[in-house]
Amino acid sequence: MTYRIDILNPKAKKLLENLADLKLISITEEIYPDLTSFVSKTRKRASANPPNLKEILSEVEKVRSVRHAKKSIKTGH
Numbered sequence: 061m062t063y064r065i066d067i068l069n070p071k072a073k074k075l076l077e078n079l080a081d082l083k084l085i086s087i088t089e090e091i092y093p094d095l096t097s098f099v100s101k102t103r104k105r106a107s108a109n110p111p112n113l114k115e116i117l118s119e120v121e122k123v124r125s126v127r128h129a130k131k132s133i134k135t136g137h
Contacts (some may be wrong), residue, residue, distance in 0.1 A: 067073045078086045093101075111119075 067076070076085065076087060080087045089124070
């Protein structure tokens with residue numbers, strides 16, 4: 061069972077550490093990846109099946125048309 065706990069008081073951290081010392085709980089810190097590692101992992105996944113120019117242009121056009129439609133709705137044009 062896993063819980064996420066936000067420690068609001070430094071005394072609570074000491075209590076949790078004591079429980080961990082007694083082998084009643086285990087404490088692990090969540091490590092959030094930085095941007096560089098995220099980009100690196102994304103590039104590795106994409107290198108297996110990279111998109112071709114036609115797929116890229118198609119995706120760009122989809123995004124532009126959605127963005128244009130939202131602007132048209134807001135301005136009434």
